[in-house]
Amino acid sequence: MSTNTQQEPIKDDGQIPNDPLTDHSYDGIREFDNPMPGWWKALFWGSIVWSALYWLYYENGITPDRSVVAAYDRAVAANMAKQFAEIGDLKPDRATILKFAQDPDWVAFGKSVFQTNCVSCHGNNAEGKIGPNLTDDKWKNVKKVEDIPHVIANGAGGNAMPAWKDKLNQNEIVLLTSYLLAIHGTVPPGTGLPPIKGETNVISDLDTPAEEPVGEQTQPGAEPSKADTTKTDAAPSEGEASK
DSSP states (O other): OOOOOOOOOOOOOSOOOOOOEEEEEETTEEEEOOOOOHHHHHHHHHHHHHHHHHIIIIISSSSTTOSHHHHHHHHHHHHHHHHHTTTOSOOOSHHHHHHHTTOHHHHHHHHHHHHHHTHHHHOTTSSOSSSOOSSSSOBSSOSSTTHHHHHHHHOBTTTTBOOOTTTSOHHHHHHHHHHHHHTTTOSOTTTSOOOOTTOOBOOTTTTSOTTSOOOSSOOTTOOOOHHHHOOOSSOOOTTOOOO
């Protein structure tokens, strides 16, 4: 005996079911007062309770290191620690800076630091924007290679160039400096921001090989170098862009 039985289709007799109706109508159309399913109500109220708990745990601004930003910062720090394990703690000295300026992989890392933190003032290619052109030979607060990380870390020009020592670690500052020296002269003359008032210094030891020590003092009777005789034409005014 077959268990398959064919059910008769439900016929619409045109009569309105005798179900409760709401007390309002739209253009004469009445709405049945059918409650929402229990599972739907449970999801609705559960999402409200969950959002309150989520806010208390992650977004209240009081509990440290629980926000999405903090999680991102921890991930970046962990990734950076893995990369820096290869090179250790870098010193902001001339030999180290020039060494990494010749390493394409670490120059790329310095570029990423620049792109993240510096393009709003110095342009995408360091050609100058609000801040000065960083690819030319004219500087205001830099006379030798080691001056660049010092300016990055401590700022200059009455905070026109802000201090980054609390936002970047020393390795990032050193590799950012290496990147800036690696792109020295890459912006064609006349296309970048021209030197601003007071930018007269030239980095005196930039073209000396990294392994060769650079003397800090002029020997008695010797002619002063061009870098020593070049002076700033005007003292930087407060708020004026500096590099």
